[in-house]
Amino acid sequence: MKNRLIASKIGYFIIPILLLYALYVQFHGDYSPGGGFQAGVLLASGLILYEIIHGMDELLKIISIKTIQKLSAIGVLLYFIIGLIPIFLNKEFLNYYAYSDSKLLAQHIGIFLIELGVGITVFSSILLIYISFSKFKVN
Amino acid sequence: MTINFILCNMLIVIAILVFIQKSLLNSVLMLGLFSLIMTLCYINFGALDVAITEAAVGVAISTLIFLAVIKVVGVNIETNNRKLLYYITAIISSVVILFLIFINIDTPLLGDILSPIHSLSANHYVSESYKEIGIPNMVTAILASYRGFDTLGEVFVIFTAGISVFYIIKMKDKHDEK
Numbered sequence: 001m002k003n004r005l006i007a008s009k010i011g012y013f014i015i016p017i018l019l020l021y022a023l024y025v026q027f028h029g030d031y032s033p034g035g036g037f038q039a040g041v042l043l044a045s046g047l048i049l050y051e052i053i054h055g056m057d058e059l060l061k062i063i064s065i066k067t068i069q070k071l072s073a074i075g076v077l078l079y080f081i082i083g084l085i086p087i088f089l090n091k092e093f094l095n096y097y098a099y100s101d102s103k104l105l106a107q108h109i110g111i112f113l114i115e116l117g118v119g120i121t122v123f124s125s126i127l128l129i130y131i132s133f134s135k136f137k138v139n
Numbered sequence: 140m141t142i143n144f145i146l147c148n149m150l151i152v153i154a155i156l157v158f159i160q161k162s163l164l165n166s167v168l169m170l171g172l173f174s175l176i177m178t179l180c181y182i183n184f185g186a187l188d189v190a191i192t193e194a195a196v197g198v199a200i201s202t203l204i205f206l207a208v209i210k211v212v213g214v215n216i217e218t219n220n221r222k223l224l225y226y227i228t229a230i231i232s233s234v235v236i237l238f239l240i241f242i243n244i245d246t247p248l249l250g251d252i253l254s255p256i257h258s259l260s261a262n263h264y265v266s267e268s269y270k271e272i273g274i275p276n277m278v279t280a281i282l283a284s285y286r287g288f289d290t291l292g293e294v295f296v297i298f299t300a301g302i303s304v305f306y307i308i309k310m311k312d313k314h315d316e317k
Contacts, residue, residue, distance in 0.1 A: 025191070030274040033187035035282065041195040048203055069302070076298045079291055094287040104273035111274065111283040114290070121294050125301025126200055132308045134207040 004053060011053040018046035026119050030108070036115035040122025048130050056134065065131065068124045075121030082113050146180050162214050164206075171202040188278045 025032075026039035051059040086098035096110030097103060153176065157169045174197025181190035247254030264281055272280040282290050 029279050030276055032276065033278075034191055035188065035276075035279045038188065038191045038195060041192065041200060045195055045199045045203075048200070052203075065305075069305070072298050072301055076294055079294055083287070083291060094291070096284065103271075107272045107284055108274070110287075111272070111279060114283050114287065115279070118290065118294055121298050125297045128301040129304045130200070130204055130207065132305045133204055134210070136207075136211055136308050136312070 008053045011049055015046050015049055018042060018049070022046060026115065027112075029115050030111060036118030037122050039115075040119040040124075041126060043119070043123045044126040044130070047127060051130075051134070056131070059131075063127075065128070068128050068131070072121050072124035072128065075117045075119070075124065078117035078120070079114055082110065082117065142183055143180070146176055146183065149176050150180075163209055163212075164214050167202055167205040167209065170205070171198050174198045174201070188276075 022039045022042035025034035025042060026036065029035035029039070047059065047063070050062075083094040086095045087093055089098040091098040094110075096106045098106070099109045100106040150173065153169055153173045157166050157173065160166045160169060174193055177197060178190050178194045181187075181193055247256075251257070264277060264285065268277050268280045268285075269275065272284050274280055
């Protein structure tokens with residue numbers, strides 16, 4: 001990549017902070033503003049910045065399109081299975097009280113896992129949309 | 140109240156600036172600026188979750204996706220042979236704007252304590268969610284626990300959007316190669 005001195009210098013500084021902040025928002029969403037959706041978007045924007053600096057080939061070396069597609073399905077499936085398990089334990093769909101005897105702990109487990117599913121799906125879907133648009137060619 | 144007044148007027152000015160630009164690149168940058176001011180509005184209302192989302196999606200991601208599209212279609216706007224289409228678009232948009240203004244007369248004022256959204260389930264969430272769910276962030280408690288089924292639908296929508304964009308563009312690429 002030629003003539004991208006400013007972008008690459010800023011990127012070296014800001015990409016690690018973006019990725020770390022995304023993980024903070026994901027796993028700390030119960031206590032501070034944020035949650036799965038915000039974390040997924042931040043993680044995707046960090047990787048998109050990496051793509052702008054180093055090019056599409058370098059990004060696809062880190063994470064291939066097949067992997068991104070699988071991740072987006074895994075997130076939805078994680079959410080759906082978390083909702084489905086209580087049905088086999090004689091509770092309703094998405095009733096977190098099935099996961100633990102302590103009510104607050106059960107809610108914590110359910111919310112944590114569901115936010116993880118949301119984060120994975122949002123991250124991979126946004127990355128997939130960006131990759132599709134930037135690989136698109138007219139004629 | 141004054142800061143709201145300033146921010147809303149800036150939003151109107153930027154919205155006008157978006158469509159009088161001659162180059163698509165300037166319009167996209169103005170849209171990013173619009174989202175930045177929206178972020179300040181949300182922070183002013185205390186909605187930090189929405190502010191993070193607007194800053195990440197509105198300012199960063201959507202601007203970048205527009206830039207990726209501009210890289211393909213070019214910067215200049217072509218204005219030949221499309222006069223009729225422009226008139227139809229203008230008429231439809233004016234009707235929609237009139238409807239929105241008409242609806243806006245009936246909406247409750249900002250912070251009106253007697254409005255339906257503040258008197259039905261919101262009170263229960265504010266007073267009981269920490270005892271029932273045990274986490275301080277009320278927005279996460281509502282999204283992931285009280286309204287878990289709605290969030291499942293949203294995640295399916297995002298998944299469907301990502302996969303469909305990918306396969307529509309891939310299909311067009313294959314079609315062009317033949």
